[in-house]
Amino acid sequence: MDGSAHPSEIGDKGKATALKDAKALTPMMAQYLEIREQAGDALLFYRMGDFYELFFDDAVKAAAALDITLTKRGQHQGEAIPMCGVPHHSHENYLARLIRAGFKVAICEQTEDPAEAKKRGSKSVVRREIVRFVTPGTLTEDSLLEARSHNFLAALHAPRTGAGALAWADVSSGELCVASVTAETLGSQLAALAPKELLTPEAPGGDWVAALDAMGEETCVTPQARTFFDVANAEERLCDLYKVQALDAFGTFARSEIAALGALAAYIELTQVGRMPALKPPRHPARGAAMAIDAVTRTSLELTRTQRGDRDGSLLAAIDRTVSGAGARLLSDWMAGPLTDIDAIRRRQQAIAWLVEARPLRGDIRERLAATPDIARALSRLALGRGGPRDLAALRDGLTAARELCVLLHGAAEGAPLDAPMAEMLQEAMCDLEAQSGGGFADLLRLLNKALAADLPLLARDGGFIATGFDPGLDETRGLRDNARRIIAGLEDQYRQKAGIKALKIKHNNVLGYFVEAPASYAGTLMGAPHCDLFIHRQTLANAVRFTTVELSDLDSRIVRSRDTALAREMALYRDLCEQTLARAGDIAACADGLALIDVCAGLAQLAEAQDYVRPQVDDSFAFEIIGGRHPVVEQTVARAGEGAFIPNDCRLTREDDPSLWLVTGPNMAGKSTFLRQNALIAILAQMGSFVPAKEAHIGVIDRVFSRVGASDDLARGRSTFMVEMVETAAILNQAGERSLVVLDEIGRGTATYDGLSIAWAALEHLHEINKCRGLFATHYHELTALSSRLDRLANVSMQVREWKGDVVFLHEVAEGPADRSYGVSVGRLAGLPSAVVARAQEVLSLLEEGKVASSAGLATLVDDLPLFSAAVARPKPVADSPALKALADIDPDSLSPREALEALYALKELTRNGS
Numbered sequence: 002m003d004g005s006a007h008p009s010e011i012g013d014k015g016k017a018t019a020l021k022d023a024k025a026l027t028p029m030m031a032q033y034l035e036i037r038e039q040a041g042d043a044l045l046f047y048r049m050g051d052f053y054e055l056f057f058d059d060a061v062k063a064a065a066a067l068d069i070t071l072t073k074r075g076q077h078q079g080e081a082i083p084m085c086g087v088p089h090h091s092h093e094n095y096l097a098r099l100i101r102a103g104f105k106v107a108i109c110e111q112t113e114d115p116a117e118a119k120k121r122g123s124k125s126v127v128r129r130e131i132v133r134f135v136t137p138g139t140l141t142e143d144s145l146l147e148a149r150s151h152n153f154l155a156a157l158h159a160p161r162t163g164a165g166a167l168a169w170a171d172v173s174s175g176e177l178c179v180a181s182v183t184a185e186t187l188g189s190q191l192a193a194l195a196p197k198e199l200l201t202p203e204a205p206g207g208d209w210v211a212a213l214d215a216m217g218e219e220t221c222v223t224p225q226a227r228t229f230f231d232v233a234n235a236e237e238r239l240c241d242l243y244k245v246q247a248l249d250a251f252g253t254f255a256r257s258e259i260a261a262l263g264a265l266a267a268y269i270e271l272t273q274v275g276r277m278p279a280l281k282p283p284r285h286p287a288r289g290a291a292m293a294i295d296a297v298t299r300t301s302l303e304l305t306r307t308q309r310g311d312r313d314g315s316l317l318a319a320i321d322r323t324v325s326g327a328g329a330r331l332l333s334d335w336m337a338g339p340l341t342d343i344d345a346i347r348r349r350q351q352a353i354a355w356l357v358e359a360r361p362l363r364g365d366i367r368e369r370l371a372a373t374p375d376i377a378r379a380l381s382r383l384a385l386g387r388g389g390p391r392d393l394a395a396l397r398d399g400l401t402a403a404r405e406l407c408v409l410l411h412g413a414a415e416g417a418p419l420d421a422p423m424a425e426m427l428q429e430a431m432c433d434l435e436a437q438s439g440g441g442f443a444d445l446l447r448l449l450n451k452a453l454a455a456d457l458p459l460l461a462r463d464g465g466f467i468a469t470g471f472d473p474g475l476d477e478t479r480g481l482r483d484n485a486r487r488i489i490a491g492l493e494d495q496y497r498q499k500a501g502i503k504a505l506k507i508k509h510n511n512v513l514g515y516f517v518e519a520p521a522s523y524a525g526t527l528m529g530a531p532h533c534d535l536f537i538h539r540q541t542l543a544n545a546v547r548f549t550t551v552e553l554s555d556l557d558s559r560i561v562r563s564r565d566t567a568l569a570r571e572m573a574l575y576r577d578l579c580e581q582t583l584a585r586a587g588d589i590a591a592c593a594d595g596l597a598l599i600d601v602c603a604g605l606a607q608l609a610e611a612q613d614y615v616r617p618q619v620d621d622s623f624a625f626e627i628i629g630g631r632h633p634v635v636e637q638t639v640a641r642a643g644e645g646a647f648i649p650n651d652c653r654l655t656r657e658d659d660p661s662l663w664l665v666t667g668p669n670m671a672g673k674s675t676f677l678r679q680n681a682l683i684a685i686l687a688q689m690g691s692f693v694p695a696k697e698a699h700i701g702v703i704d705r706v707f708s709r710v711g712a713s714d715d716l717a718r719g720r721s722t723f724m725v726e727m728v729e730t731a732a733i734l735n736q737a738g739e740r741s742l743v744v745l746d747e748i749g750r751g752t753a754t755y756d757g758l759s760i761a762w763a764a765l766e767h768l769h770e771i772n773k774c775r776g777l778f779a780t781h782y783h784e785l786t787a788l789s790s791r792l793d794r795l796a797n798v799s800m801q802v803r804e805w806k807g808d809v810v811f812l813h814e815v816a817e818g819p820a821d822r823s824y825g826v827s828v829g830r831l832a833g834l835p836s837a838v839v840a841r842a843q844e845v846l847s848l849l850e851e852g853k854v855a856s857s858a859g860l861a862t863l864v865d866d867l868p869l870f871s872a873a874v875a876r877p878k879p880v881a882d883s884p885a886l887k888a889l890a891d892i893d894p895d896s897l898s899p900r901e902a903l904e905a906l907y908a909l910k911e912l913t914r915n916g917s
């Protein structure tokens with residue numbers, strides 16, 4: 002604690018009247034309020050000794066969000082000040098919870114020693130400053146980040162007219178990208194990135210608003226004044242940041258892109274309070290624009306999350322075999338933006354294919370990668386001044402692992418285990434691992450190896466992290482300290498003998514430093530004449546008495562001095578090590594990228610081998626030929642559940658040779674949705690560069706994938722199921738082109754039968770005649786199957802089922818031709834509908850199928866003709882000609898003697914036993 006008054010005590014003892022009335026405020030309250038204003042909409046963590054304290058509204062909000070005690074301290078304007086606090090040593094936990102709850106936090110530290118403040122007068126307040134704003138998009142601590150996901154901060158420049166731009170950065174790893182966007186493409190860009198925080202202009206124009214409204218709730222939107230996006234300022238800021246004269250050095254950027262990049266840089270500078278992370282130069286996303294996949298398609302295909310929001314069960318979880326956080330992040334990048342550039346796709350395929358062949362080598366590579374620290378994130382923390390000795394060690398270990406990987410790969414490249422030349426992409430990654438263009442990492446590694454001790458503290462200021470032998474000055478100071486400690490051990494013996502007290506000890510605490518302690522019963526002896534010159538009394542406790550000696554205090558100050566000197570020396574050495582490391586930031590970041598790339602390729606190779614995936618042929622044709630395709634997720638689920646094998650199915654939509662639209666019919670549960678999705682997923686995997694779950698695959702590059710599978714209510718936006726479905730169908734019919742792949746499942750089912758059928762009918766015709774795309778269309782409207790006679794590129798296929806003992810058995814096989822019927826009622830029985838309901842449904846169905854209800858008159862007849870439901874349930878099945886019943890009818894109970902009655906009963910029993 003700084004010894005000054007607590008801010009809550011300041012106000013006043015009843016004197017302060019207005020916030021702005023500076024005279025009425027104590028110095029500390031004035032300081033607090035000034036800093037509070039700088040914190041804007043963030044909660045202020047105000048450092049007081051070992052705690053971060055929160056006051057006023059901040060305290061109320063934080064206490065509720067963290068479920069911690071809200072107390073009251075002092076008064077302000079006549080009211081008690083609400084207060085809560087979190088301990089400094091565990092504040093990251095609380096911080097993480099607040100950020101997850103959508104808050105931003107300003108961290109205000111004491112930036113001078115309380116002793117310094119005291120020199121200015123006893124009432125002076127320790128200087129405090131905001132050292133950082135913690136926001137969802139600017140996290141760097143491992144404890145606040147998910148190791149396997151990116152943490153993107155994005156900025157949208159949304160001009161009133163024309164195209165805008167979206168820039169995004171991962172502050173924790175230094176990635177920085179920018180791309181042009183329009184209000185139409187913004188949705189799919191944001192869906193692909195899933196930024197944690199998005200900066201937008203304060204009042205974006207109409208079209209942008211709609212796109213922003215459709216954004217997921219995981220993104221925290223931070224509006225900024227329009228001036229924040231000023232192009233001229235942006236250019237200057239970026240040139241300053243990269244220390245270049247003009248941005249041309251990094252490529253050509255549109256004005257809007259520069260504005261978005263500038264806003265992003267300004268916000269990072271603002272939140273990191275002047276310290277910038279090691280941002281890589283800005284770049285446009287991967288060569289060969291990405292395949293467009295809009296937000297609804299991503300959700301319906303469950304690419305990174307299931308519709309329930311879990312990672313488990315998503316495509317990403319099913320194919321992720323990476324062993325490092327950086328690898329997992331890169332894989333999700335690949336999935337966010339599958340490529341359309343055929344060469345780029347082939348380069349990835351080559352690398353994976355090479356690693357598929359190199360099985361033992363792949364095992365070694367993965368083992369090493371698994372033990373490699375996350376160097377991109379360690380580097381970023383160091384650049385922001387938020388790192389520690391362990392981050393330096395992480396870089397040392399990461400770079401060492403990279404070197405070992407290179408040795409392995411070189412061995413393989415030189416032909417030892419493999420004949421094929423190593424894929425170009427892997428060779429490039431190897432150059433990055435060794436920093437070949439930057440002269441290698443040998444010097445830096447030598448330095449770090451020599452400098453760092455074996456056991457490292459988390460924080461540099463705890464000291465003790467520089468290895469002995471690295472710095473003679475430090476060793477000497479440490480020697481003095483250690484020597485003094487040895488002398489103290491000797492003194493203890495000496496004092497014991499002099500005083501004749503065996504139980505005498507020399508101990509240490511933070512208040513007294515070193516002191517002599519003896520049991521309280523010796524107090525008189527030690528304070529008595531023979532010893533009073535030697536032992537100077539310091540403290541008497543219940544059980545012990547404590548003394549110092551001139552010699553001991555001398556040694557104590559020497560130890561303190563040498564500890565301070567050693568720490569100061571270590572801090573200087575630490576700064577120097579950071580500087581030398583950060584001088585290689587670009588090369589280290591490239592090395593981290595190389596490691597991530599090898600991890601992704603090795604992971605996909607592992608997947609290909611383990612799950613029997615095949616390398617697809619991707620070219621610029623209009624082919625879509627999947628032989629023996631499987632659903633990557635359902636296949637694994639079925640195998641895990643021990644439900645037998647997944648049944649592979651072919652899909653041929655090649656435009657030139659085959660019908661390019663398939664109308665898929667078949668009963669519920671027969672596997673229509675699975676078949677539809679699996680083909681879209683195979684296309685996405687193929688264009689990510691991955692191998693695919695099939696026997697053979699040939700895909701002419703697809704520029705957009707659209708998938709609508711089972712629309713659901715979007716009540717939050719005031720849209721019914723049907724409305725959602727229509728909006729989404731409209732988007733497809735308006736946007737799909739001849740290179741698109743469209744997957745539509747049961748369009749029109751959310752409304753009256755005839756309306757739904759008509760809409761599905763018209764949509765199918767539109768896809769065929771206007772969009773001319775490749776597509777799969779699943780429906781329960783059997784009437785649509787007739788369309789194939791009119792539309793030459795439309796083919797009917799159906800999911801096969803067999804009936805066995807009155808039940809339906811799903812074969813999960815796709816066959817040519819339409820389904821014969823729906824089997825809906827049979828599926829209802831399988832699902833456990835009460836047998837009365839099943840029987841009743843069967844009756845209704847038979848009449849409907851006989852065509853007796855084509856009009857409302859027919860419907861009335863149906864209602865009249867069919868027995869009432871309750872009657873249907875209650876009425877027992879007639880058993881007219883049962884011999885037992887006949888025998889019963891013949892009995893005249895009044896004419897039977899008791900014995901005859903008993904015999905009749907036995908006879909009846911016998912008849913029923915015979916099944917009569």
Ligand SMILES: Nc1ncnc2c1ncn2[C@@H]1O[C@H](COP(=O)(O)OP(=O)(O)OP(=O)(O)O)[C@@H](O)[C@H]1O
Pocket residue numbers: 635639646647648649667668669670671672673674675676813814
């Ligand atoms: N090819 C297959 N091999 C093995 N099991 C499969 C296959 N396809 C689907 N299944 C299994 O059948 C279940 C139902 O599949 P799916 O949801 O695709 O049916 P559907 O025809 O779309 O049904 P609905 O019309 O009710 O939506 C899946 O969850 C899966 O377990």
